[in-house]
Amino acid sequence: MMNLYEIARYLEQHDNYEILTHANPDGDTLGSAYALCLALQQIGKNARVITTNLPPVFGYLPYGVKAQDFEVETIVSTDVAADSLLGSNMGKYRGRINLCIDHHGSNTLTADNKFVDKYAAANCEIIYKLLLRLKITFTKQIANCLYTGISTDTGCFRFTNTTAETMRVAASLMDYGCDTAYINKVMFETKSKERIRLEHCVYDTIKYCANGRCAIIYTTLDMMKKLNVDDEELEGLASIPRQIEGVLMGITMREKPGGVFKISVRTNDNINASDFCSRFGGGGHPAAAGCSIEGSLEEVRSRLIKAAEECL
Amino acid sequence: MMNLYEIARYLEQHDNYEILTHANPDGDTLGSAYALCLALQQIGKNARVITTNLPPVFGYLPYGVKAQDFEVETIVSTDVAADSLLGSNMGKYRGRINLCIDHHGSNTLTADNKFVDKYAAANCEIIYKLLLRLKITFTKQIANCLYTGISTDTGCFRFTNTTAETMRVAASLMDYGCDTAYINKVMFETKSKERIRLEHCVYDTIKYCANGRCAIIYTTLDMMKKLNVDDEELEGLASIPRQIEGVLMGITMREKPGGVFKISVRTNDNINASDFCSRFGGGGHPAAAGCSIEGSLEEVRSRLIKAAEECL
Numbered sequence: 001m002m003n004l005y006e007i008a009r010y011l012e013q014h015d016n017y018e019i020l021t022h023a024n025p026d027g028d029t030l031g032s033a034y035a036l037c038l039a040l041q042q043i044g045k046n047a048r049v050i051t052t053n054l055p056p057v058f059g060y061l062p063y064g065v066k067a068q069d070f071e072v073e074t075i076v077s078t079d080v081a082a083d084s085l086l087g088s089n090m091g092k093y094r095g096r097i098n099l100c101i102d103h104h105g106s107n108t109l110t111a112d113n114k115f116v117d118k119y120a121a122a123n124c125e126i127i128y129k130l131l132l133r134l135k136i137t138f139t140k141q142i143a144n145c146l147y148t149g150i151s152t153d154t155g156c157f158r159f160t161n162t163t164a165e166t167m168r169v170a171a172s173l174m175d176y177g178c179d180t181a182y183i184n185k186v187m188f189e190t191k192s193k194e195r196i197r198l199e200h201c202v203y204d205t206i207k208y209c210a211n212g213r214c215a216i217i218y219t220t221l222d223m224m225k226k227l228n229v230d231d232e233e234l235e236g237l238a239s240i241p242r243q244i245e246g247v248l249m250g251i252t253m254r255e256k257p258g259g260v261f262k263i264s265v266r267t268n269d270n271i272n273a274s275d276f277c278s279r280f281g282g283g284g285h286p287a288a289a290g291c292s293i294e295g296s297l298e299e300v301r302s303r304l305i306k307a308a309e310e311c312l
Numbered sequence: 313m314m315n316l317y318e319i320a321r322y323l324e325q326h327d328n329y330e331i332l333t334h335a336n337p338d339g340d341t342l343g344s345a346y347a348l349c350l351a352l353q354q355i356g357k358n359a360r361v362i363t364t365n366l367p368p369v370f371g372y373l374p375y376g377v378k379a380q381d382f383e384v385e386t387i388v389s390t391d392v393a394a395d396s397l398l399g400s401n402m403g404k405y406r407g408r409i410n411l412c413i414d415h416h417g418s419n420t421l422t423a424d425n426k427f428v429d430k431y432a433a434a435n436c437e438i439i440y441k442l443l444l445r446l447k448i449t450f451t452k453q454i455a456n457c458l459y460t461g462i463s464t465d466t467g468c469f470r471f472t473n474t475t476a477e478t479m480r481v482a483a484s485l486m487d488y489g490c491d492t493a494y495i496n497k498v499m500f501e502t503k504s505k506e507r508i509r510l511e512h513c514v515y516d517t518i519k520y521c522a523n524g525r526c527a528i529i530y531t532t533l534d535m536m537k538k539l540n541v542d543d544e545e546l547e548g549l550a551s552i553p554r555q556i557e558g559v560l561m562g563i564t565m566r567e568k569p570g571g572v573f574k575i576s577v578r579t580n581d582n583i584n585a586s587d588f589c590s591r592f593g594g595g596g597h598p599a600a601a602g603c604s605i606e607g608s609l610e611e612v613r614s615r616l617i618k619a620a621e622e623c624l
Contacts, residue, residue, distance in 0.1 A: 156468060156469060156470050157468060157469045157482075158468050158496045158500055158501065159496075160492075160493045162492065163486065164483040164484070164486035164487050165483075167479045167480070167482050167483035167486065168479070168480060168483045170469075170479050171476040171477075171479035171480045171483070172476070174475065174476035174479065175476050180472075180474065181472045184470045184471075185580070188470055189470065189551075189554075189555050190555055190556075190557050191555050191556055191557065192556075192557045193524075193556060193557060193558075196515065196518065196556055199515065200512065200515035200516070203508065203511065203512035203515070204512070206508065212505075239501075242501075243501050243502055243503050244502075244503055244504075244505060244508055245502050245503065245504045245505060246505075268497070
C-alpha cells in the first residue's frame with residue numbers, strides 16, 4: 001500500500017484524471033471526489049468527477065469545478081469499497097482503476113495502487129491529509145466538500161467513528177471558511193414534507209416486544225404509494241426504533257415488490273445485529289445489519305418477534 | 313472584568329466553594345459546575361455543587377465528586393445569566409455571589425467578580441480554558457462533564473454557535489478519554505416512549521400557511537393528559553416545524569392552564585422571530601423568540617396565521 005506522501009507524488013506526476021464515486025452517491029464519496037478534483041485543477045491538472053447522479057441536496061458541491069476537455073489518462077476512486085459498488089454507468093472502469101483512496105477496512109476494489117485507512121471516520125478525512133501534502137490552498141469550496149463528507153459520515157460528530165482527529169480536521173475546515181451553518185441545516189435540520197408524513201405513518205406501526213427491549217416498525221408499498229414518497233425518503237428510517245428509550249434492538253421492515261421484506265436491524269449494548277440477521281441469511285456489522293425475508297407483513301413480523309425474544 | 317488568569321489565581325487563593333447552577337439545570341450549567349468542583353477538589357479545596365435538581369439523564373455527572381463537610385466561604389455561579397435565573401432554592405445567594413462565570417452576552421447577574429465570554433459556544437468551553445490555567449490533571453470525569461456542556465449547548469456541533477475553537481476543545485476532551493459514545497447516545501439518540509407518542513400526536517397537528525412558508529404545531533392539556541406526558545417531554549418540540557423543507561417560520565403552540573397558549577417561534581433565512589413575537593407582546597432572539605396569547609386553540613391559531621401571512 002502506498003503512503004500519503006507517495007500518493008501525493010503520484011498525483012503530481014500524472015494528469016488527466018477521472019475521479020469515480022460509488023453508486024447511490026453520498027456526502028462522503030461526492031465530497032471526496034469534488035475536493036480532490038478542485039485540488040488537482042488548482043495544481044494545473046485536468047480533472048473531472050464521474051458520478052451516477054448528484055442528489056439535489058448536494059448541488060452546492062461542484063461549485064468552482066472547471067469543465068475541462070481532455071483525454072482520460074488516470075482513474076482514481078474515492079470511498080469505493082468494492083467493484084460491485086461502482087455506479088451502473090461505470091462498468092467500463094472495472095479493473096482499470098489506477099488509484100483507490102478509501103476508508104472501508106473491508107475494501108476489495110481492484111486497483112493498481114491503494115490507500116485504505118479504516119480508522120478515518122470519513123474518506124474526506126484522508127483527502128484532507130492528502131491535500132495538505134499536495135500543498136494546495138484550502139479554498140472555501142474545498143473546505144465545504146470535505147466538511148460535507150466528514151459531517152455526513154459521522155452524523156455530525158455523533159457516531160462512534162468520530163475521533164479527536166476528526167474534530168481537529170473539522171476545526172481546520174472551519175478556519176478555511178467552510179459554511180457549516182448552511183451544510184448542517186441542509187443535511188441535519190431539514191425534512192421534506194413527504195418525510196414528515198412518512199415518519200408520522202411509521203410511528204403508527206411501532207410494535208414493542210421482548211419486554212420493550214425490541215421495537216419494530218414497517219413501511220408497505222401501499223403506504224409509500226398513498227403518501228407519494230419514494231425510496232429516497234426511507235434513508236435513516238432504520239435509526240428510529242433504536243432511539244426509543246430501553247430499546248436494545250430496533251428493527252425496520254420495508255416491503256419490496258414480490259412479497260419480500262427488506263429488514264434493517266440496529267442494536268445497542270453489544271447485542272449482535274449481524275448474528276441476528278444471519279438467522280435469516282443476512283449479515284453486516286455488529287450494530288447494524290440486514291437481511292431479506294419473504295412472506296406477508298404479519299408472517300414476517302411474527303418471525304422477527306420470535307427471533308428477537310429468543311435473542312434478548 | 314477579570315481575565316482567565318486572574319480567575320485562576322482567585323480560585324487558588326480562596327477556599328470552601330459552593331458552585332451555583334441555573335434553574336431548570338441543563339448540560340452546560342451542570343457540566344460547568346461539576347467540572348469546576350472536581351478541579352477545585354483536585355487542587356485541595358473544599359467544594360460542592362448547588363442545584364435545584366439533577367435530571368436523571370445527567371446522573372453520571374457527579375461521579376467522582378467527594379462529599380465534603382465545610383463552612384461556605386466562596387460562592388461561584390456557572391452559566392447563570394441573571395439573578396432571576398437562580399434556582400428556587402438559591403434565594404439566599406442573591407447579591408452574595410463572589411464570582412460569576414458565564415457565556416451569555418446579556419449577563420446581568422449581581423456578582424463581585426465576573427468573567428463573561430459571549431463567543432464561547434458553551435460555558436464549559438470557558439471552564440476548560442480556566443482549568444488549563446489551574447494546571448489540573450484532566451480526568452475522564454472532568455472531560456465527561458465538559459463534553460456534556462459543549463455537546464448539549466451546540467446540538468452536538470450542529471448549531472451556528474459552534475466554532476473551530478469549540479471543535480478543538482472537544483478534540484482535547486476526547487484525548488482525555490471522555491465517553492462520547494455514551495454521552496451522544498443518551499443526549500441525542502434516545503427518545504422516551506412518551507416522547508415518541510407525543511411527536512406522533514404533534515405530527516397530526518401540523519398546519520401549513522403562507523404558501524408552506526409557515527408551519528404551526530400545537531399541544532393541548534388534554535393531549536398531554538391523555539398521553540400521560542409532562543412538560544419535560546416538550547423540550548425541543550419547537551424545532552420540529554422549522555425543520556420542514558421550505559418552512560421559514562415554525563410556530564409551536566403549547567396550551568397552558570388558564571386559557572393561554574405559550575408560543576415558540578423559530579425562523580430561518582433572516583425572518584425575524586423577535587419582531588414577529590413583539591406583535592403579541594413577546595420577544596427574544598432573531599431566530600428564536602416567544603410570546604403568550606390568550607384564547608381558544610382556533611382563535612389563537614387564526615391570529616398567528618394572519619400575522620404569519622402578513623410577515624412572510
